[in-house]
Amino acid sequence: MVSSKRVYNWYIALVAAMCMVLYGYDASVFNAAQGSDNWLDWFNLDTKRDTNLIGLVNTAYTIGAIVAGWFFGGPTADYFGRRVGMAVGCILTIAATFMQAFAPYHNLGCFIGGRVLIGIGQGLALTAGPIYIGEVSPPEIRGQIMTFWQMFYSVGSFIAYWIAYACNANKAKLGHWDWRMVVIFQMLVPIIILILLPFQPESPRWWIKRHNNVEEAKKALRQIRDTEEEVEFEVQTIREAIEYENEAVTGGGRSSYKALFKDPSVRKRLYLAFVLNVGQQLSGQGTLNSYSSAIYKTIWTSTETINLINALNATMGILFTLNAVWVADRFGRRWLFIVGAIGMGICMMIVPVVGMTTPDVISAKGTATKTQPVGISIVFLLFLFIFFYKPSWGATTWIWTSEVFSMNVRAQAVGMCSQMQNVANTIFQQFFPIFLAKQGLKCLFFFMATNFLLAIFVWFCIPETMKVPLEEIDTLFGGQNHVVKGEQMLHATDAHHANEKNSIDVQQRETRREIDV
Template sequence: MGRLSRVEHRPTPEEVYNWRVYFAAMVSSFAAVMIGYDSAFIGTSIALSSFKSEFSLNKKTASQFALISANIVSSYQAGCFFGAILGYPLGYFYGRKWGLVVSASIFCVGSILQIVASSSTGLGIIYAGRVIVGLSIGAASNLAPIYVAEISPPAIRGRLIGLYELCWQIGGVIGFWINYGVSRNVEPGHVQWLIAFAVQLVPGGLLFIGSFSLTESPRWLVSRDRNVQALKNLCYLRHLPEDHPYLIDEYQAIQATIAHERSLAGAGFFGPLRTVFTSRMLIKRLLIGSSLFAWQNATGINAINYYSPTIFRSIGITGTNTALLTTGVYGIIKLIGALAWLLWLVDTLGRRYLLIVGSIGGAFSMYYIGAYIAIAKPEVAVSATLSHGGKSAIAFFYIWTVFYSPTWNGTPWVVGAEFFPQHVRTFTQACMAASNWLFGFLIARFTPQMFLTMGYGVYMFFATLMVLSIFYVFFILPETKQIPLERMEELFAPGLKPWRAHAVVMARIQEDNSTSVHEERKSHDFSKEPHHNYSGHS
């Protein structure tokens, strides 16, 4: 697969970085295509005149339409919240592989319900379909990052989890451009808006089919006492024989870690809950991981994703096609940023640095856009052509995207998948995924009303929150890059400052590895020495 750039915490055979682990990560990450597509297509679909006409939304007042559009979007987010919680028992009892199969099948059912909606059925069936789709997405957003984290070699774990983010952006690009395409090439009517809803079945169907080819997580199998299958799956994923020293070390580390974690609160469905809620350290980690999604939504990303036509109209963009085109360019920039993040930034620069830089650049851009709207008042001085100030505001919106997409867009998911020990990871990931959808629900539900009442203040609000996130990340979040999952808890040792934790733990790991290599060499050299008979006989 090529080395690209990776830093190993211990010598690793080249066979470990094989196509199998990349393939498994890519298939499971396809769940994110469904998420990205929905976040992009629904807001632009609601903006189509054909959709408004189908459900008589063109007869509503601005406040009524804002409420209905918020309900359509947020019903999905509400389903995602409960689906993320559902992902815990699904992943615990049935594993990562079959959990994704079930999630994909539920997604397809919800998509079909939305497709059969029409003026005769009303919006009720769309609401139902979006809640069902949300349930499946919530569960998948829990299981997919966990699965990838558990099968990944440490040196490329961020990159492989980053495939989840890449797929999210691929889905987003398709979703942003699909409505631009149908608005330009399909006559307004039932078919025009239906196409975008029907495309949902493509990623859902591909995940359903692809999930059957996944290799179940060896860590989950060990946690279920299926050790023989776990070793077999680990050999397959690492492309190494059972007696290879690297494989033996990793397998023994997995077994030892899970045995230790079980001893803390016992096995069983409620064991992880007891482990988390009786440990101040784990509660602290859970609060940090969950709060990252609050700060992610505080950037304004879900307001932009779901209501991008509204965003661009507030800057001065007129015309449905022009707004959709501008939104499509936004999606492409996000995809390019995700690629840079995936291939280089996340495993090279780390998590903390990326988040801080993203907040600095994003806040400056949001402040500029808010100041432009406050001074120029583009909603009052409506013009067929965009002024130079309006063009600069659009430029700063794209600059915001350049800062956001390779930083806050995917990094919280990586951190959330890394933070916790195996025994509690499914539960804690469910909590963090649920928190993401809860915060996303709040933003999606109230953004239309915020724009009606706050105007340019919306941009100032998000910019200020991004400034506050800089201090939060610096003083609260430890760096996790290159830290093995089995040693993640060392980052949270009492008295260890978050901004120094990574350097301290990495020094310990290198020292341990050096000691291990030295002892191995001594043992090897001693085995080659001639044996002496110290009783005096040769």
């Protein structure tokens, strides 16, 4: 039977995982907004004339997220705590929501400014969130809990797309509120997170690393571990690892970006995680999430139909991500990566083949689309793509990234690696609309090739991290066992202190004898 403390452990981890709703919602809200004629009219945009400008609106978010993730997310989470990093991100998201929803008529600059600010907020939250989850979760269920990090991305998309679908169905009544309602609901989850965060413990590893406060670390662990023996063992393990990292790795106990490149094993992990996070987006999911409406317009003419497909896609995404709960800590990270990449590659090979080998139907307006059976088959294949993506490169990329770095560099590394997703998106999505306009569905062959290459990369380069304690993962990459080395250093220090104490006691006894004489 699951203990109450284990249930509470799940609860605080899921509160942190709700930060991913912000990302999923925002990634989908722009896709939904650009499908609204009222949004285009409010900002005086034309989908054909202003392709680059519309791409800039999407890129503005990623620029803010990259800057925050690379330069502010790690230091904020390290200095002020994981909870503060998440809270500040939520506050900025709420402020940015108002900027976007109430941007003046034809003032696209205000809307873009809101997109930049929301990117900064999410860059902070998406750095602190996975670190917190990894640091409070026991190693035997860490993969299962981190699965919900990706699932909440799908929850964000689910909320955004169904709201967009409902608003589009009632756009005659709502007018310009059809897109405003979609944007305003973006602040719902951040408000919930801000209410819940103050009532849950800070990361025990942060207490020891930042303040060397063992008692607060034990207090936090007692809320989420079943026995005092577990608490004492974990605190001792954390202390030993941090002792080694402070003196031998970081140098003097200060976390800095230099430490990422000082240790060869850390550098290796950083570069591998960069590839995985870039690969996650170049698999095709990042582009599909932002431009699925544009892709579906080559198949369907009805905006309502496209919004319904997007909403159903987000719904299936939640269910598909749950598959990782059962397999992440059973078959391992490598298995999920390889099977997912091969499955996605096959889907991205079949979709353009179907598109090229079936005839077009010319509408009265001269627009070329596909017949309904062909359209349904293509949509099914894109849903199948999501089936492979969500539990593998969706969930497992975050799991692997959050667990492979040692405490002294974890915040900076996770922030940088997670934002490599946005670096890839910023570069690729600038020219994808043009790529799609000129090549149609044939552009998906690019994603086919990328996925097959990713499967090969994982096979040769990525080690298995399933159920390995955070403090001992360095050994998988040719590094030292921080726990063993830290234990030796702590024992040496304790022995030194004991010798000093014995020497002082002897001196005190001799002094007392002299006084007595």
